[in-house]
Amino acid sequence: MPFLQLNKVTKNFSENTPSGVSEIDLTIHAGQIITIIGESGSGKTTLLKLIYGYLVPQIGTVLFNGEPIKGPTEKLIPGHDEMKMVTQELTLNIYAKVFDNISSQLSNADLEAKHELTLQTMEFLRIDHLANKKIVELSGGEQQRVAIARAVITEPKVLLLDEPFSQVDTILKRQLRDDIERLAKFLGITVIMVSHDPTDGLSLSNHVIFIKDGKIIREGSPQEVYFDPRSAYVAKLLGKANIIKNAPFLPYTAPIYAVYPHHIQLSEQPTAYLATVRSVHFNGAYQEVELIFEGKNLLVHDAQFVSLQKGDAVYFDVNQYFSLEN
Numbered sequence: 462m463p464f465l466q467l468n469k470v471t472k473n474f475s476e477n478t479p480s481g482v483s484e485i486d487l488t489i490h491a492g493q494i495i496t497i498i499g500e501s502g503s504g505k506t507t508l509l510k511l512i513y514g515y516l517v518p519q520i521g522t523v524l525f526n527g528e529p530i531k532g533p534t535e536k537l538i539p540g541h542d543e544m545k546m547v548t549q550e551l552t553l554n555i556y557a558k559v560f561d562n563i564s565s566q567l568s569n570a571d572l573e574a575k576h577e578l579t580l581q582t583m584e585f586l587r588i589d590h591l592a593n594k595k596i597v598e599l600s601g602g603e604q605q606r607v608a609i610a611r612a613v614i615t616e617p618k619v620l621l622l623d624e625p626f627s628q629v630d631t632i633l634k635r636q637l638r639d640d641i642e643r644l645a646k647f648l649g650i651t652v653i654m655v656s657h658d659p660t661d662g663l664s665l666s667n668h669v670i671f672i673k674d675g676k677i678i679r680e681g682s683p684q685e686v687y688f689d690p691r692s693a694y695v696a697k698l699l700g701k702a703n704i705i706k707n708a709p710f711l712p713y714t715a716p717i718y719a720v721y722p723h724h725i726q727l728s729e730q731p732t733a734y735l736a737t738v739r740s741v742h743f744n745g746a747y748q749e750v751e752l753i754f755e756g757k758n759l760l761v762h763d764a765q766f767v768s769l770q771k772g773d774a775v776y777f778d779v780n781q782y783f784s785l786e787n
C-alpha cells in the first residue's frame with residue numbers, strides 16, 4: 462500500500478480563473494525527501510496544505526496509509542496527527558525560552574521523559590546551547606531550527622516544510638540541509654518541502670516534483686530531471702538554462718533546446734562561434750557573462766574567468782544541450 466497517495470486532487474479557489482491545484486496524481490513513499498518546486502503562485506503551498514489536511518480537495522482523494530485525510534472541519538485541531546507542518550510564519554511563543562517552546566509539545570504524563578526528550582531533540586538539531594534563550598533573542602535561522610525541533614519532538618511520520626531555506630544564509634543552508642537529511646535518515650521521517658529555488662533542496666532530495674499552474678509537469682530524481690528537463694519551465698528553474706531555437710551550434714533535429722550556462726565554454730582563441738559581450742558580473746566561483754549572438758542573449762557561467770569587458774568579441778562553444786518538448 463502506498464504511504465501517501467494523491468488521486469486526481471483538485472482545489473480551485475476561484476470559479477472564474479484557474480488557481481490552486483488541479484488533477485494532481487502523486488505517490489510518495491515512506492522515508493523519501495521530496496522537494497516540490499515551482500514559481501510563485503504555481504500551487505506549491507496549496508499542495509502541501511492538501512497533504513496535511515488543512516485544505517480539502519473539491520475533487521479527488523488524499524490517502525495516508527490507505528486512509529483518507531480528514532479535513533479541518535472534521536478535526537478539533539486541523540492537520541493530520543502523524544504529520545507536522547512548518548510554515549514561513551513560525552508559530553513560536555516568542556517570549557518563552559527555546560526549551561519551553563519545544564517541550565510544550567509533549568504531555569506532562571512523564572516529566573522526566575519530557576525533559577530528556579526535549580534535550581535529545583535540541584541536541585539532534587544542534588540548538589542545545591540556545592535552551593535558555595528567548596525566541597526574540599534568536600536569528601531567523603535559529604528560530605527555524607527551533608520550529609523544526611518543536612515539530613519533530615512528537616515523532617511525526619511526515620514533516621512538511623514550506624520554503625525552509627528562504628530566510629537562511631549560505632552557511633545555515635548547509636546546516637539545515639544536513640539536519641533535514643539526518644531527520645529522514647535517523648528518525649525515518651518522510652520530508653516534503655516546497656521551494657521556488659531548486660538549488661536549495663536539490664542535493665538532499667531523492668525526488669523532485671515540478672508544478673506549474675497547479676499541475677505537475679515533471680517529476681523524478683534530481684539527476685534524471687536535471688539531465689532531461691523536457692520543458693523550458695523546468696530547465697530555467699533548475700539551472701537558469703538558455704532556451705534556444707534554431708542556432709548554428711545546435712542540431713536541427715529538435716525545435717527547441719535548453720543549454721545550462723556552465724555548458725557554454727568561452728575562449729579568447731578562435732574556436733567555434735563569435736559573440737559580443739553584453740555584461741560581465743563576478744559571482745565568486747564563476748563570472749556570469751551575457752553574450753549576444755545573432756541578436757539573441759546567451760547566459761554563460763564562466764569558471765575560467767576569461768578576461769572580458771562589455772563590447773568585447775569572444776569565442777564560445779557549447780559542450781552539452783538538452784532537447785525540449787515544448
Ligand SMILES: Nc1ncnc2c1ncn2[C@@H]1O[C@H](COP(=O)(O)OP(=O)(O)OP(=O)(O)O)[C@@H](O)[C@H]1O
Pocket residue numbers: 474475480481499500501502503504505506507508657
Ligand atoms: N486561500 C486562498 N484563497 C484564494 N486564492 C488562493 C488561496 N490560497 C492560494 N490561492 C491562489 O492559488 C494559487 C496558488 O497559490 P499557492 O500559495 O499554492 O502558490 P505557491 O506556489 O505556494 O506560491 P508562493 O511561492 O508565492 O508561496 C495562487 O494563484 C493563489 O493566489
